[in-house]
Amino acid sequence: MPRKKEYIDDEVIEKAMNLFWKNGYIGTSIQMLEKEMGINKFSIYSSFGNKRGLFLESLKCYKTKVSVILEKFENGTNGVKDIKQFFYDSIDVNYKGNNQKGCLVTNTYNEFSDKEDQLIKEQMGFFMNKLKKLMIEKLKMDTTKDEETVIKQANFLLLAKHGLAAASRVNSKKEIEDYIEMTFKNI
Secondary structure (H helix, E strand, C coil), X not given: CCCCCCCCHXXXXXXXXXXXXXXXXXXXXXXXXXXXXXXXXXXXXXXXXXXXXXXXXXXXXXXXXXXXXXXXXXXXXXXXXXXXXXHHHHHXXXXXXXXXXXXXXHHHHHHCCCCCCHHHHHHHHHHHHHHHHHHHHHHCCCCCCCHHHHHHHHHHHHHHXXXXXXXXXXXXXHHHHXXXXXXXXXX
């Protein structure tokens, strides 16, 4: 007779997500996951297949958590102001309880940029393309900008968002706010 699970998948996935978010995929061992999740290696493999399977579930969990921020950004009608607010919203979570981890998607994007894991690369590419598309839509709300300017500014803002995510791992909230304010002085 199969053993009954003594844990709730969503709860252990969130614990794993936080560990991956803090340490990255490579920096997180199965032993660390066992300790953090409070389940053994057999349970991890039984429920998620392997570390990669658990990581993919962690990415889904993260995307669900940030979907509120992304949805707010998507539904905004104030152009550049919406992009700026998205920057603030996306780093806000990092400064609650001195929990500076950056953005899991950006961290993963950077960690897997030269790796051969096609599924993870596709997921990261999809997210980054969606973000750029949203930025383009918001920038086009200013009808005085030509297409070339919009594309250049979208590229700039996407790179600024990457920089923001990386900087939010180590810089103070005030430094990050100054970075955001200076970024949008040029847009």
